[in-house]
Amino acid sequence: MNNIYPRILPVGDSAVTVEFSDSISEEINRKIRIFYENISKENIKGITDVVPTFRSVLISYDPRLVLYRNLCKKLEKYLYMTSGKDDKKKRIVLIPVCYEGEYGPDLKFVAEHAGLSTEEVIEIHTSRDYLVYMLGFQPGFPYLGGLDERIFTPRLSVPRTLIRAGSVGIGGEQTGLYPLASPGGWQIIGTTPVKAYNPKKTPSIPYEAGDYIRFYPISKEKFSEIEQEEARGVYEFQVEIQDNLGV
């Protein structure tokens, strides 16, 4: 059976999409990350932006500097590369979350829906490292994979007009956090005091596609403490680096 992937398709005259699959998986995400790292390293003339997503990479370019066919030729050799720079390490960003009371307005609903206690939901939510498949929708909004199916919960039937910045939630089979206040339909089970998007910092976002996020529970007091550290500009994200044994 012919596998049409990977393939390059034109997206108008100033972009191409490099597709690796039509589905989501950690393996595909790894291929995308390797491809993205390798072409970023190369600094191909004419490329103005690169967006890695679940199963493809959108590459914007200036046709004044490179034409479609030439760009495809340059990209081709990267399609089949199987290793990249940071392939051997797993970078995990730890995100503190207060799940108590008004910080997690929908936690009770999620628990009831799952037939579990709220403690069990928190235990499940904080027991995994979630792969950041991509960022989109807002700066720093992570599309995470790996949510435990026991706590899959449908989105709100009527979205909230405003979800507070730092809200951590579950929407269907996805989990994630909102760096910025926004309307949204996710079930909010907790809130983080950290700024996942902080324009005053460099980098302004502490993680990127290919990193992992782990949530850990904190008290209301700790929440205030970290909130003040962020306000003073002294908060530092805790990051764990593990050897990537799966490679």
Added chain:
Amino acid sequence: MGILFLNSGLYTTVQDMGRNGYQKSGFHVCGAMDRRSCLLANMLLDNSDNDAVLEFTMMGPKIRFTSNAIIAITGGNYSPTLNGNPVPMYQAVYTHKDDVLEFKFAADGNWGYVAFAGGLDVPMEMGSRSTDVKCKLGGYHGRKIENGDQIEFLANKTHLNNFSSRKLDVPNFTADVTEIRVVLGPQDDYFTRQGINTFLSTEYILTSQSDRMGYRLDGAYIEHNEKGSDIVSDGIALGSVQVPADGKPIIMLADRQTTGGYTKIATVISSDIPKLVQCKYGKKIKFKVISVQEAQALYRIELNEYDAIQNQICKSEPEKVASGNIIKRIVSIFKK
């Protein structure tokens, strides 16, 4: 030295050519909706291509100059007046301290631009002065202009050489139906043959549910095949034409989200984005398919045109150029 907003207008923002390089983190590109008009305004004033300008729509601003300046107005025709007198578009114009520049409603076109010699002084954020209102980033404090706001110029430029050469034809955007050329894909294989035919044969109406994020069109329903209307979220390019399950096209523009899960039937070519965005709500649009190669050839012709304009502005004699059309245009520019 700069400007004071006596009236902000309905939606006035500072824009340049956009914020590139950060889409992977979820940042929008933003930038001028009509990059051609933005570029021409800067070229007329010897500004750099990426100098920040004002962009406005629906109802334009009313501005008082706090110092002498030189301006160029391009894009949609908002009946600009200087101290109550009509002021020409698409040419460099001297203004003086305490002059009042006013824009009203668009007689023609949708997005208006005014560039100031020396460029607008707002902080460069992540390589751009474009306003990202959602992220509260860039431009004037990350938001649209309000009454009473003041912006300075980056440089105090009150004199330019070759002033009489700083004049271009004024385009019009009055067509009832505008042909917009597209390259098919990347999800054209999610549509039936009939769906694609409908897309290419219908005169779609530009609805008022349109803004800097995207233009929503109304018209004949575009049919998907069994693959459906949803895809695993992927990147959205400028000019991507999304078609959700309701079968109506949405063209993604400057403030678009970086990723999305609707099928994209085609992408508007770069050279046709300016005339697309200048369509007033209620006007019609008809799509035509061309190849990537043809689209890129058109883009290069456009670049050559800019070079010719640049030469015309810098020298007082017409330059020998390859294309007959460009010669005609230059000749007409010099007719006084």
